[in-house]
Amino acid sequence: MRNIKLLGWVVFTLLWSWGGAQSLPKEVRERIIQATVMLLPADANGRLQDSLGSGSIISPQGYILTNYHVIGDTDDRTIAPLVQVRTVRFVDREPEFTYWGKVVAADPNLDLAIVQIVMDKNKKAVSGLKLPFVELGDSNAMNIGDDIFVFGFQGTGGMTLTFSRGSVGGFTGEDLESSGRQWLKHDAQTGPGNSGGGPTTSAAP
Template sequence: MKKFNKSSMLAVAAISLWIGTFLSPILTCGFNNSGSLFLNADPNSKSSPAQTQAIILQNAFEEVFDKVSPSVVSIATERTVNVNVNPFMNGPFFERFYGNDPRSGRQMQQKQTGLGSGVILNTEGYILTNHHVIKDMDKLTVKLKNQKTFEAKLIGSDELMDIALLKIDAPKDSIKPATLGNSEQVKVGNWAIAIGAPLGFEQSFTVGVVSAIQRGGLNSSGLSYIQTDAAINQGNSGGPLLNINGEVIGVNSMIASQSGGSVGIGFAIPINEAKRITEEIKVNGRVIRPWIGVEIYSLNDQIKEELKLKIDQGALVNQIQRGSPADQAGIQIMDVITHFDGKEVKDSNDLVSMVRAGKVGKRVELKLIRRNNEIITSIVLRARPN
């Protein structure tokens, strides 16, 4: 039997101590409460001033959701369409001879579904949403936050402004109307909050800011939109855009995106415009819109140079519909409208907004430039043809 000398004993002891130092936390972890793997929050710790401010804002967001979410609904849409199911009649060869005539092949019915959002306007069950959510649909089903569903009736809609008014028959104590704000008071930098059903995820809450106001030129409506970077996706359409007080300032309508998903550029119809449209729909079932019958463009450097214009603002008349109020008033192509009913016209969007805000049957004064000569005439607003 070999004997260990004193130095060997010391070496063994040192190695054992070194191994124990590294292994002891591993061996004891989970078995001794004093050596817990997790660090618990200190209930007595105090928030910093910055954290306190953040918590106050967080509480404000929670209040907005608790206040408004019962007023936001999901709208399931459904329609039945006929589709051609003959596989031999769908190729380009047969389309050349038969076109897309549905009689050229066997037909079958197919259900198509969609989903959007809406906001409750009053205890009578009126609901505001987008026209494109309900367009050409046969069945509309509204789901409340409490999961109760009701079949909705379409009161009317306006395709140009993308506004629709629905109604459900629900007990008054089961529906909570939203509070409508004033979109004219909205400023860039204000909080912007969206609640809806993006991609079918109901009662989703997203937050951003107002990126721009009076964003025009997006379509032929002449409407100036509220732009926001709050995430808006398919399914948010028709839902409310809210301020930090939980007031509806807009109706989410569309996004600018190459991918089809949110990239932080969303647009909402100002609630003041939406209110005006829905009130008219409720009374008349449709919108009777003033019209003068011209196609117009805003002035730019090229137009000003070609026409040798000495003005910087106005709306250039590019086309006139025969028999329209503009035609009857003697307006000509290449005229530049500078004033409408005593108000200065800055560009084409400005003129569209002025006409839209007018009343059918009213005679208004126009100032225009024709070959650098100022001409004053008048025009009678008529109802826009369907």
């Protein structure tokens, strides 16, 4: 049983009432796919660091929600000056380098960060973006047994977008032992590179 931190790896509960179906409607999947991005931290000159993660576009203006540890070091509290943003054009191909982003908000204690797209891949400023995005839901609406669907770049078996499914197995507190809802237990397959991606559940409003 794996764990997702409800504060650190935020769950996007896209509140669609499809009755706990075992698969997501095509239009929902397409929306999530287009809003899922690969993030690669870089130095001020654009040289990539040796890590990658996932993120989810949460506004059409290009704000991306991810984990702090994707774009920074939780030990020394440093943040990457630039973040390369790669978007999915074809699901059977690696994501394409499309934008540069900068971290505009970050909390290492919650393991959360917001990256804003600010330039195209040629480092020309961008504005007026109208990107596909997903809305944040209410993780308190989730319950044991709800279906969970995970989108991200696991890094296992290649660099293309990966989808996995499972179910909510339970909840635990901050220390993974006491009671609370800081962590969600699930059995969906995940791996390195999934961090920052937005799991989706079948929770209804």
